[in-house]
Amino acid sequence: MCRTFLLVSDIHYRLDNIIKLQNWLVQKDRLKEIDYIIASGDLVNADYLTPTMEKDVQEFREVISALQNFGRPLYYIPGNHDPDTCFHQDRKDDANDEEKPIAKNLHNESAQIAPGLSIVGFGGSTNGVKRDSPETVIWPACPKDTETLLAERLPTLIDQVKDDDIILVTHFGPSKTGTTDVDMYPLQPSDAIESGSKVLRDMIASRSPLSPSESSQHYITINIHGHSHYPFGLSHVGQTMILNPGALRDGRFAILSLVQLDKNKFMEGDEERRKYMQYFSRDKIWIIERAEFFVNY
Template identity: 60%
Template sequence: MRCTFLLVSDIHYHLDNIKNLKNWLIQRDRLKDINFIIVSGDLVNGDYITPLTTEKDEKEFREVIDTLENIGKPLYYVPGNHDPDTSFLQSAYQGKNEDSRVMNIHNKIVNLIPGLSMVGFGGSTAAVVRKSPEQVFWPAYPRNTESLLTEKLPTLLDNVKDEIILVTHVGPTEVGTTDISNYPLRNPSIDSGSKTIRDILEKRTPLSPEDSSQCNIMFNIHGHTHYAFGLSHLGQTLIINPGSLQEDRFAILTLEQLNKEKLFVGEMQGSDRINSWSMAGLEFFIL
């Protein structure tokens, strides 16, 4: 079995780019391959410095969701630091129809298919100057995101026995996908990642493919850091930043499910898992 995800982040209310993305998928005959869409936050461009959600923010947020829904695939998203504060509520906008396949997965667990679940958590932590972490370059939103991650994310992960796709807006600190140092040129360098997410991944990633003693977080998919798109890793956990759709970037991730009996001898030794998911492909695109 294969499962393919369209990875999108940091749209910032660029509706035309969503429409162009759908056309791109259709023209290249890729739309039929997509099973799910994952959006890693910042759907709109609200003011997170003085966070007071306006009617304009709410209207634009609904427009982005509706335009994404029009791609025609199940849609899962977490809110980012530019999204309305109401997008962090359980009652957040889920789509225009009663049978909508849109879900806000902030602080939630979603079982996608047998053996594979998704855990979501939105918001951003403070970005700091690399050699002076007390110097905040831009603030967290919500302000207590780091403490919320510490309090709530481990509990969510503890309740999942499947292999996990962790979807966050902010990525882990001190990895390539959250490092703003080379492009655009920054002096000083900025680290936009979360220490809590890094600590969680370091403690819970399997240390080797056959290690089943840890919570198996296969992927951390995030956004937030526009210019650090790409692939990184912590242990066996792959970290993916698809880039900003505002700047025409997105990614397609394909997973393949392998039966335990078909794996190489010893690869899953000591594991209680019946199936294992592996990455069959990861492609980065620009419209």
């Protein structure tokens, strides 16, 4: 069994790039293979330091509608530049009608998308700080208590997923990974920025079952995020892959395929992961089959 995802993030109201992406998928005959679209935040350019304006809400709806035109179910989370109404518990999903596919706001929610596979979402951002002096905040968290809320709510959200592997979608990534460390000039003195979350990193790391007493029903197969425009690509925390597709504002996106395999068969072919996988409580697991990164000028 296989599921393929179109991954976009940090669109920042570039509707022209959404149209270019749709045209690219059609021209390359790739749209037919896409099962779902995942958008990991910052769809528009709302000023997160001031109250949301009606213009931001309208632009957000336009982006959602444009992504729905691809004809695939859309799962999205809000970033720090999206309307604050996206974080409210009483929010409504945008632009859902019978003529268009589902558009689901996953902030603080989960959904099963295939047998044995669920998607869990959490939006917002944490403080961006100087890597060498973390007490120096470059940009503030939005909402300001995101780390506290993440620590309180995400474990419960994950525990509510029964017997499924998990795609974890966040706007920010885990700290100390290549996809969040904004160091544009590593060979020269620079003001490198750490944009990732320590809480998220610790949470992913703590869910790696390494003994029978720690046997877990939950396996975070991959954490998909955005927020950091420069360090797109793949990284990892333990055995969990971390993926940042890059900013669609700059034409970047990714296509990800996950495949479900028999656990024992997979361990036979991957000696290094046998110790890690042997205590999983299920017979089948979801892993990355293919991850492709693109830039569409």
